[in-house]
Amino acid sequence: xxxxxxxxxxMRDFLPEDVRRREYVIAIVSDVYQRYGFEPLETPALxxxxxxxxxxxxxxxxxxxxxxxxxxxxxxxxxxxxxRYDLTVPLARVVAEHRGKLPKFFKxxxxxxxxxxxxxxxxxxxxxxxxxxxxxxxxSMLIETELCAAVSDVxxxxxxxxxxxxxxxxxxxxGVLSSAEIPETxxxxxxxxxDKLDKIGIEGVRAExxxxxxxxxxxxxxxxxxxxxxDLQRARDVLAAVPDALAAIGELEDIIALSAATSxxxxxxxxxxxxxxxxxxxxxxxxxxxxxLPGSLGGGGRYDGLIGMFLGEDxxxxxxxxxxxxxxxxxxxxxxxxxxxxxGVAAVLxxxxxxxxxxxxxxxxxxxxxxxxxxxxxxxxxxxxxxxxYAASRGIPRVAILGSDERARGVLTIKDLTTGxxxxxxxxxxxxxxxxxxxx
RNA sequence: GUGGGUGUAGCUCAGUGGUAGAGCGCCGGAUUGUGGAUCCGGAAGUCGCGGGUUCGAUCCCCGUCAUCCACCCCA
Numbered sequence: 001x002x003x004x005x006x007x008x009x010x011m012r013d014f015l016p017e018d019v020r021r022r023e024y025v026i027a028i029v030s031d032v033y034q035r036y037g038f039e040p041l042e043t044p045a046l047x048x049x050x051x052x053x054x055x056x057x058x059x060x061x062x063x064x065x066x067x068x069x070x071x072x073x074x075x076x077x078x079x080x081x082x083x084r085y086d087l088t089v090p091l092a093r094v095v096a097e098h099r100g101k102l103p104k105f106f107k108x109x110x111x112x113x114x115x116x117x118x119x120x121x122x123x124x125x126x127x128x129x130x131x132x133x134x135x136x137x138x139x140s141m142l143i144e145t146e147l148c149a150a151v152s153d154v155x156x157x158x159x160x161x162x163x164x165x166x167x168x169x170x171x172x173x174x175g176v177l178s179s180a181e182i183p184e185t186x187x188x189x190x191x192x193x194x195d196k197l198d199k200i201g202i203e204g205v206r207a208e209x210x211x212x213x214x215x216x217x218x219x220x221x222x223x224x225x226x227x228x229x230x231d232l233q234r235a236r237d238v239l240a241a242v243p244d245a246l247a248a249i250g251e252l253e254d255i256i257a258l259s260a261a262t263s264x265x266x267x268x269x270x271x272x273x274x275x276x277x278x279x280x281x282x283x284x285x286x287x288x289x290x291x292x293l294p295g296s297l298g299g300g301g302r303y304d305g306l307i308g309m310f311l312g313e314d315x316x317x318x319x320x321x322x323x324x325x326x327x328x329x330x331x332x333x334x335x336x337x338x339x340x341x342x343x344g345v346a347a348v349l350x351x352x353x354x355x356x357x358x359x360x361x362x363x364x365x366x367x368x369x370x371x372x373x374x375x376x377x378x379x380x381x382x383x384x385x386x387x388x389x390y391a392a393s394r395g396i397p398r399v400a401i402l403g404s405d406e407r408a409r410g411v412l413t414i415k416d417l418t419t420g421x422x423x424x425x426x427x428x429x430x431x432x433x434x435x436x437x438x439x440x
Numbered sequence: 441g442u443g444g445g446u447g448u449a450g451c452u453c454a455g456u457g458g459u460a461g462a463g464c465g466c467c468g469g470a471u472u473g474u475g476g477a478u479c480c481g482g483a484a485g486u487c488g489c490g491g492g493u494u495c496g497a498u499c500c501c502c503g504u505c506a507u508c509c510a511c512c513c514c515a
Contacts, residue, residue, distance in 0.1 A: 006506075059513065062441095086515090118514070119441075120507085130515060192513085277514065288515095295514060323515025353473075388475035403473060417475065 010118070010126025017342065022129070024341045025158065025327055026111050029131045032154045033109040036146060038133050041108040043090040045115075046081045055089045055306070057188065057279040063116045065126075083115035087132040088280070088303065088319055095136050095317075096310030106136040111324070123293060123329040131298075134319030136307070141254040144284050147300065147320045148255070149262035151288065154322065155297075156263065159336045163297065165267045166287045168274035169252050170301070172235065175245025180221035182214055190214055191275035194226060198273065202227050230272040232256075251284060280306045286320060293330055298322035342395075346376035348434050349391040350400045354381040356407075364402055364412070364430070371431035375400075392417050398434055 007013055014022065030040070052064060066079035084090050087110045095106060111131045118124060133150060135143045148165055155163050173194075177187050193208035200208070202223060209219040225238050232249055239245040252270060259265045276285045276299055283302030290297055300320030308314035331337060350365045352358060365377045376396060378387050384401070391399050401413040412430045415422045425433045 009506085063513085114515085116514080119512090121514095122508080124514070128515065298515060321515065326515055351473090383471095384473045385471075385475065387473095390475090392475050399475090401473075405473080413473090415474070420474095420476085422474080 008126075010120040012125060012127070016345075020341050021328060021332070021337055022324065024337065025324060025331070026129075026131070028157045029111065029154050029322065029324075030109065032150060032157060033133050035153075036107070036133075036150045038107045038109040038135075038150075041091065041094065041110045042112060043084065043087070043094060043110070045083055045113070047084050047090060047093070049080055049082045051093055051310075052082050052085055052089060055278075055280055055309070056085060057277065059277065060085060060279075063118050065115045065117055084112075085116060086114050086278075087112060087130050087321065088134065088278075089306070091132070091134055091136075091319070092303075092307045092317070093310050095307050095315065099311070102136070105138055107134070108136075109133045123295060123323075123326045125325055129324035131322040131324055132319055134317060136317045137315060139304070139316045141251055141258060141284075143318045144251075144255045144286075144302065145258040145262060145264070147318060148259055148264035148268060148286060151286075151298065151300075151320050151322065152262070152264040152267050155288070158327065158331065160290065162291060163267055164269050164289045165264055166271040166274045166289060167252060167255065167268055167284065168271055168286075169248035169284050170281050171248035171283065172239070172245050172252070172272070173275065175239050175242040175248065176222060176225050179239065179242050179245075180218045180225075182218045182222070186212070186214060188279075190222065192277075194222065194273050195275040196273075197226060226272055232270055235272065248283070255284060276301060283318070288322075290330060292333065293326060295326065296323070297326050297330070346374045346394070346396045348373055348375045348398050348400050349387065349394075349396045350375060350377045351384065351387045351402060352378045352381050353384075353403050356381070356403060360407060361402055364400065364427075368400070368431055368434060368436065371436035373431065373434055373436050388415070388417065400430070400434065 012018075046067060049066060053061060056064075064085050065083040067081040067083070068074050069076065069078045069080050091108065091110065095102065109132060111129060113127050113129050115127050117126060120126060131154075133147060135147065148167075152163075152165065173191060174184075174187060177190055178184075182190055189212040190209060193205050193212055193214075196208065197205050205226075206219060206223060209222070210216065214222075225235075230238070232253055235249050236246065239249070256268060256270065259268050271287075274285060274287055276287065280303045281301040282304045285299070285301035287299035288297040298321050300318070302316070302318040304316045305314055307317055348368060350361050350368070352361050361377055365375045368375045376394070378390065388399060397416065397418050399415045399417060401415060403413075406412055406424075411424050411426055412433075413422060413424050414430070414433055423433065
């Protein structure tokens with residue numbers, strides 16, 4: 001009885017073309033981040049459960065994949081480990097654990113899978129890669145500015161031109177909510193509603209706020225602030241009595257002013273309704289939007305209190321996370337991958353005929369490989385037509401024909417499947433004729 | 441987690457309460473050293489799974505799983 005061969009819900013197998021696409025994007029992400037001085041980091045898939053609890057809010061906690069205790073304790077149903085839920089909390093743990101070995105300003109990037117027990121949807125999976133960059137140890141707004149620039153560089157290098165880098169500030173939001181006399185316990189609920197303003201409109205948000213238990217007088221004050229297209233100048237006026245919010249506005253103004261000198265400048269836009277779900281953010285928050293995706297391509301922000309939860313002493317930190325899967329979904333739909341990413345691996349197929357010595361073909365293949373060519377050897381004797389067909393179906397552009405005629409004359413016949421042209425060259429010229437670039 | 445759509449050949453999808461279909465792809469041949477075009481032929485499906493109604497279910501009903509869309513939330 002065959003067993004179901006599907007991967008577990010929300011998990012995927014990556015076939016060769018999938019892997020090539022993923023590696024293409026990851027290479028660009030890593031390259032750009034390295035140019036900004038970020039260094040690579042990897043952390044374990046599993047974390048102790050107490051490392052992760054209390055960092056993501058109730059909703060996040062519910063989506064965590066927890067691991068049962070093993071051995072005799074398994075039956076108890078207790079969990080002591082969990083699959084990592086993001087790359088930020090493990091980073092905070094690493095900083096607390098290895099503080100003495102890390103530089104004063106620790107800048108790291110990390111591309112690894114994370115797991116969430118969410119319901120799968122387009123661009124949403126239960127196992128997915130995040131590409132994080134974070135800078136630890138500075139409160140300067142240059143950090144936010146450079147992170148936005150790095151992310152913009154990545155997206156531009158991938159071919160995106162129509163993204164928006166939304167920018168907001170946690171303390172501006174809490175300032176608005178507090179001045180509207182919304183109790184702190186309802187801030188989260190209120191933010192979720194406000195976040196939908198561009199989607200469901202003022203009436204929708206009004207209904208949503210009411211449904212979430214916000215007093216109507218408070219709701220009206222909030223709507224008054226957000227409804228009329230709040231810019232930073234107006235925010236200053238409206239929140240003149242809330243010093244903390246004014247400081248937040250000042251930070252946003254700094255980031256925007258500084259970003260004019262970076263690639264992020266044209267893409268950055270203050271969005272007062274941007275909220276973001278993770279509970280650890282304390283300062284500026286960012287998110288990338290593209291028109292064809294309802295969700296975001298990535299997001300980030302400042303979290304000056306998170307490392308302190310491990311260390312007992314606060315260390316400022318700020319980071320950004322790109323969602324690899326979301327980027328891949330959009331790039332695939334828009335056909336943004338260059339041709340070399342789509343093509344098969346081998347540049348040349350070496351033929352093999354019935355009754356011919358395989359050693360000759362092996363020798364030719366290894367000779368070509370020594371010249372840097374990617375060479376696939378047809379593994380069993382077959383009709384030439386079959387071998388051509390195979391090469392064509394694999395996307396291999398050239399076939400090196402080595403049969404009895406060629407061996408007798410000491411030559412090689414080369415067929416270019418893209419043009420149909422066929423040439424005969426001496427064995428010594430074969431590598432160059434097949435496109436090898438001599439490195440010596 | 442809530443609501444709705446879909447599940448039939450490798451892929452895209454038709455179809456009917458009475459023995460299962462097309463296009464594309466695949467395989468073979470025309471062409472035993474020449475792919476892509478054309479022609480001829482061929483293989484292939486417990487109609488997602490389990491139960492129920494029925495003389496009989498791929499079709500109707502219930503459940504379940506998968507998948508997609510919207511909501512929720514998010515990368």
